[in-house]
Amino acid sequence: MTDLALGVDIGGTNLRVGAIDPSGELAARRSVVTPAGAGREPAAAGRDLVSVIVDTAAEVLADAGGPADARVPMGIGFAGGISRDGRAVYGSNVSTRDFPLRDEVSSRLGHDHVVVVNDANAATWGEFCHGAGRDAGDLVMATIGTGVGGGVVSNGNLVMGSQGFGGEVGHMVVARDGWRCTCGHRGCLEAYASGSALARHATALIDDGGSSLLQQIGDFTPADVTWAASAGDDLALAAIDRLGGWLGIGLASLVTLLDPDVVLIGGGVTEHIGGWLLPAATAAMQGQTFAGEWRDDPEVRLAALGDRAGMIGAADMARRAAEGGMP
Amino acid sequence: MTDLALGVDIGGTNLRVGAIDPSGELAARRSVVTPAGAGREPAAAGRDLVSVIVDTAAEVLADAGGPADARVPMGIGFAGGISRDGRAVYGSNVSTRDFPLRDEVSSRLGHDHVVVVNDANAATWGEFCHGAGRDAGDLVMATIGTGVGGGVVSNGNLVMGSQGFGGEVGHMVVARDGWRCTCGHRGCLEAYASGSALARHATALIDDGGSSLLQQIGDFTPADVTWAASAGDDLALAAIDRLGGWLGIGLASLVTLLDPDVVLIGGGVTEHIGGWLLPAATAAMQGQTFAGEWRDDPEVRLAALGDRAGMIGAADMARRAAEGGMP
Numbered sequence: 132m133t134d135l136a137l138g139v140d141i142g143g144t145n146l147r148v149g150a151i152d153p154s155g156e157l158a159a160r161r162s163v164v165t166p167a168g169a170g171r172e173p174a175a176a177g178r179d180l181v182s183v184i185v186d187t188a189a190e191v192l193a194d195a196g197g198p199a200d201a202r203v204p205m206g207i208g209f210a211g212g213i214s215r216d217g218r219a220v221y222g223s224n225v226s227t228r229d230f231p232l233r234d235e236v237s238s239r240l241g242h243d244h245v246v247v248v249n250d251a252n253a254a255t256w257g258e259f260c261h262g263a264g265r266d267a268g269d270l271v272m273a274t275i276g277t278g279v280g281g282g283v284v285s286n287g288n289l290v291m292g293s294q295g296f297g298g299e300v301g302h303m304v305v306a307r308d309g310w311r312c313t314c315g316h317r318g319c320l321e322a323y324a325s326g327s328a329l330a331r332h333a334t335a336l337i338d339d340g341g342s343s344l345l346q347q348i349g350d351f352t353p354a355d356v357t358w359a360a361s362a363g364d365d366l367a368l369a370a371i372d373r374l375g376g377w378l379g380i381g382l383a384s385l386v387t388l389l390d391p392d393v394v395l396i397g398g399g400v401t402e403h404i405g406g407w408l409l410p411a412a413t414a415a416m417q418g419q420t421f422a423g424e425w426r427d428d429p430e431v432r433l434a435a436l437g438d439r440a441g442m443i444g445a446a447d448m449a450r451r452a453a454e455g456g457m458p
Numbered sequence: 459m460t461d462l463a464l465g466v467d468i469g470g471t472n473l474r475v476g477a478i479d480p481s482g483e484l485a486a487r488r489s490v491v492t493p494a495g496a497g498r499e500p501a502a503a504g505r506d507l508v509s510v511i512v513d514t515a516a517e518v519l520a521d522a523g524g525p526a527d528a529r530v531p532m533g534i535g536f537a538g539g540i541s542r543d544g545r546a547v548y549g550s551n552v553s554t555r556d557f558p559l560r561d562e563v564s565s566r567l568g569h570d571h572v573v574v575v576n577d578a579n580a581a582t583w584g585e586f587c588h589g590a591g592r593d594a595g596d597l598v599m600a601t602i603g604t605g606v607g608g609g610v611v612s613n614g615n616l617v618m619g620s621q622g623f624g625g626e627v628g629h630m631v632v633a634r635d636g637w638r639c640t641c642g643h644r645g646c647l648e649a650y651a652s653g654s655a656l657a658r659h660a661t662a663l664i665d666d667g668g669s670s671l672l673q674q675i676g677d678f679t680p681a682d683v684t685w686a687a688s689a690g691d692d693l694a695l696a697a698i699d700r701l702g703g704w705l706g707i708g709l710a711s712l713v714t715l716l717d718p719d720v721v722l723i724g725g726g727v728t729e730h731i732g733g734w735l736l737p738a739a740t741a742a743m744q745g746q747t748f749a750g751e752w753r754d755d756p757e758v759r760l761a762a763l764g765d766r767a768g769m770i771g772a773a774d775m776a777r778r779a780a781e782g783g784m785p
Contacts, residue, residue, distance in 0.1 A: 212752050221752045269620040283715065285619075290612045292717020293596040294753055297612075302748035303711040307633050307704070316746050377634070384630040384711070388610065390619020419643055421629035425539050425548045426621055 135197050136450040137188050137205040138442030140250055141165060141180070143224030143277075148187045149442040150195035150203075153450070155261030157439060159194035161187055168226040177219065177230035185239045204244035204453040205236065206445030208253030215295045217247040223278075244453040248291065250441050252298045254434075255282025256289050257444025258395055263435035267393035271385045272434065273300050273378065274398035275408070278313060279321040283389060289448075301325065305380050323377035326400040329353040332370040341366045357403045368407065375408045379415025386429055387421040397434025405433045462524050463777040464515050464532040465769030467577055468492060468507070470551030470604075475514045476769040477522035477530075480777070482588030484766060486521035488514055495553040504546065504557035512566045531571035531780040532563065533772030535580030542622045544574040550605075571780040575618065577768050579625045581761075582609025583616050584771025585722055590762035594720035598712045599761065600627050600705065601725035602735070605640060606648040610716060616775075628652065632707050650704035653727040656680040659697040668693045684730045695734065702735045706742025713756055714748040724761025732760045 140147040149160040166183050168176025211222035217233025233247040255272040264270040270284040281300030283290040290297045301321035302314055309318035333356045343366035344359045345351045359367035382394055413431040467474040476487040493510050495503025538549035544560025560574040582599040591597040597611040608627030610617040617624045628648035629641055636645035660672055660683045670693035671686045672678045686694035709721055740758040
């Protein structure tokens with residue numbers, strides 16, 4: 132019991148808390164709706180968030196049979212920019228701005244074994260320690276959800292960067308002046324390889340004269356494309372193939388720059404279309420990687436931990452920090 | 459004297475050897491023509507290279523007043539792919555293939571304080587330890603020469619990757635299916651931001667109807683563009699601006715992924731046009747970096763060590779290795 136650590140994953144939609152043992156197994160978990168704080172002052176939104184984290188963590192610790200007053204390390208992954216001193220600088224879907232999340236949680240818990248990092252970095256670390264990257268020394272991960280996130284482990288160290296903003300795989304440029312991205316720029320990997328891009332690729336194929344079950348749906352969504360692909364719709368499958376091709380180009384840049392031995396593809400979208408995406412992305416990656424004829428291609432795999440990766444990675448980081456290690 | 463280390467920089471054209479003190483100063487240096495080994499068997503070319511390295515190093519040590527029989531650590535930067543165990547897998551302009559460079563040099567020297575790495579990684583490490591990146595914690599460098607090289611330092615560690623092929627900044631994709639690159643692929647940063655690309659940009663501007671001094675030269679070279687820019691030719695200056703814009707897009711991907719505090723631009727081309735390139739690249743980088751409004755922009759600077767960076771970095775790595783540190 133005393134070896135449990137808490138992992139918190141603050142996503143745009145759900146806030147997940149797990150009590151996690153040293154082998155990465157969840158002893159208990161709960162999920163609540165993320166208090167997005169719409170209409171609240173940024174600081175008040177931050178305090179609401181802290182309350183939900185602390186209360187849910189106490190419940191999860193009780194579920195796991197742990198003592199309520201224990202100084203259990205807590206790692207928090209947050210969907211947004213986290214500074215090296217644990218401030219939530221901005222949030223993808225939470226209105227908190229430049230909020231001292233680590234210090235406020237620490238103050239409420241009464242101990243300083245609290246670590247806050249970007250959620251995709253936490254998930255990457257989770258897969259590296261306990262998931263599909265367990266055997267890797269150098270790992271890159273791209274997570275395909277509404278957007279594209281990810282992370283980098285170099286020689287066993289998580290790359291967080293000078294300000295804590297490292298690992299934003301989705302906003303590397305793959306096509307200068309290309310498709311508009313949600314970040315406001317153009318040509319980012321996310322614009323071409325996110326779940327949202329799936330409908331864009333299908334639309335482009337229809338505009339090129341293709342025919343599809345999707346044409347019976349007025350304003351189709353990425354989920355509709357996934358459904359159509361499952362029904363054997365060739366155009367939907369071609370859209371997934373295009374997305375995989377773009378993802379592979381992004382992965383090729385990562386491999387060329389970082390030379391990992393393992394590449395992981397994760398995120399909610401891969402739960403549905405990962406089996407189609409993996410070969411398309413791998414082929415495109417291999418075709419574009421620098422000096423491909425001289426190197427062993429990295430293994431490209433699907434992530435293994437699903438929506439637990441962020442909790443597991445954050446908890447591991449907090450455990451190490453409490454023991455005087457990273458980060 | 460006993461504190462000297464040898465740094466060897468095997469470029470496509472010149473092979474430089476320096477005897478370097480712990481503060482990064484050169485006590486002596488020599489430069490010879492790189493034995494490219496054209497027409498030689500790859501293994502024979504490798505042995506020729508080893509002989510030139512060992513003989514030149516002995517001369518440089520003598521120049522520096524060092525004892526000929528000392529077990530002076532030697533670091534070697536090689537223009538090509540170097541495996542983690544010091545094999546020269548392929549060379550950019552040297553016909554050696556899969557040659558055990560480290561072990562052969564080590565055998566000739568009679569000691570094993572020999573380190574072999576990619577030349578651009580060595581130069582990046584040199585700038586990090588003793589050059590324009592001395593104050594950085596997280597550094598990226600792009601070197602603009604005939605091609606585009608570079609390297610990455612993350613949290614004080616040189617990113618070499620699982621096979622030793624990390625840091626190939628020039629072959630990240632900036633425009634899928636774009637201009638052809640010397641590596642055989644399309645759309646690499648090198649295709650748009652190398653010295654060779656300078657003439658391409660000028661040609662494109664002329665094809666778009668621009669007029670230039672360059673039109674008086676039949677088949678103009680990148681050096682001609684530099685000359686025309688120095689003479690105030692607007693089109694040549696615009697070509698440099700375009701190159702800088704593309705370089706900035708590549709740097710934006712690096713900053714988005716790695717969040718460095720310092721970005722360096724080096725390489726032979728910057729000695730001539732660095733003053734024009736730096737502002738163009740910086741502006742384009744800042745315009746494309748993810749979450750730019752929430753972060754401090756990294757400082758973008760010109761590299762400081764010129765053609766000594768590779769020798770200095772390689773020597774430092776060998777010194778550390780001899781003392782039991784990296785790599």
